[in-house]
Amino acid sequence: MSRTTTEVWPPVPTEAPQRHPEAPAPGADLPQHYAYCFGCGDGVEQGLHIRTSACEGVTIRSRFTVTEAHQGAPGLAHGGLLACAFDEALGAAVGNLLRKPAVTAKLETEFVRPVPVGTTLFIDAHLDGVAGRKVYVSAEGRLDAEDGTVAVRARALFVQVKLSHFLENGRPEDLAKIADNPELLTRRSVELNP
Numbered sequence: 001m002s003r004t005t006t007e008v009w010p011p012v013p014t015e016a017p018q019r020h021p022e023a024p025a026p027g028a029d030l031p032q033h034y035a036y037c038f039g040c041g042d043g044v045e046q047g048l049h050i051r052t053s054a055c056e057g058v059t060i061r062s063r064f065t066v067t068e069a070h071q072g073a074p075g076l077a078h079g080g081l082l083a084c085a086f087d088e089a090l091g092a093a094v095g096n097l098l099r100k101p102a103v104t105a106k107l108e109t110e111f112v113r114p115v116p117v118g119t120t121l122f123i124d125a126h127l128d129g130v131a132g133r134k135v136y137v138s139a140e141g142r143l144d145a146e147d148g149t150v151a152v153r154a155r156a157l158f159v160q161v162k163l164s165h166f167l168e169n170g171r172p173e174d175l176a177k178i179a180d181n182p183e184l185l186t187r188r189s190v191e192l193n194p
């Protein structure tokens with residue numbers, strides 16, 4: 001059976017994504033966006049602690065080191081955690097390069113090679129197209145080097161949302177913690193009306 005994905009991507013006509021004029025400069029290391037984010041936050045001891053930097057154009061690179069806390073089979077990364085890492089990397093591309101709040105509507109992952117504990121995945125995420133509020137984005141994860149063997153591929157649809165999405169749906173006590181300590185969130189300006 002062929003594993004080549006045959007569907008057209010993006011699946012609808014799109015416009016070329018435009019890097020926001022205030023997007024982080026190529027080479028810049030990006031801060032965690034929320035201290036308690038499972039993907040990037042330093043406040044989550046067993047989280048993924050993904051680190052991300054901006055690249056040229058509409059690409060960003062993330063690095064994720066698989067620890068013992070991330071196992072599924074003995075000594076191997078859990079597929080769901082790998083999907084989480086890609087959700088984070090794809091979302092960071094959308095948020096940082098377009099600078100508009102967006103959430104994952106659909107996420108597809110392809111697991112090509114096992115990913116052992118101790119591996120660092122180099123994940124390049126690329127914005128593929130924008131159609132109104134919809135943003136199509138894809139990524140590849142390579143084993144232990146920028147040019148390593150591809151182990152995981154993913155692609156996703158993100159939908160741009162208003163700030164009210166988070167204020168109306170988030171747990172009040174967590175929103176209150178942020179009100180008390182705004183440092184929990186990265187304080188970069190975003191455009192709030194999709």
Ligand SMILES: CCCCCCCCCCCCCC(=O)SCCNC(=O)CCNC(=O)[C@H](O)C(C)(C)COP(=O)(O)OP(=O)(O)OC[C@H]1O[C@@H](n2cnc3c(N)ncnc32)[C@H](O)[C@@H]1OP(=O)(O)O
Nearest residue numbers: 033087088091092095096103104105106134159161188190
């Ligand atoms: C400086 C800033 C830095 C920031 C860094 C940030 C890093 C972040 C890293 C974090 C990363 C982690 C990120 C996370 O973990 S985000 C957390 C996980 N995601 C969610 O919780 C999202 C839950 N879903 C929703 O809230 C709603 O369903 C949304 C908001 C997505 C849409 O509901 P809404 O009522 O608003 O809009 P709509 O229903 O009219 O849909 C709009 C359009 O979209 C199309 N559509 C929707 N769904 C699908 C689908 N499944 N397949 C195909 N198409 C779909 C739909 O047909 C329509 O198309 P069109 O009719 O317009 O053509």
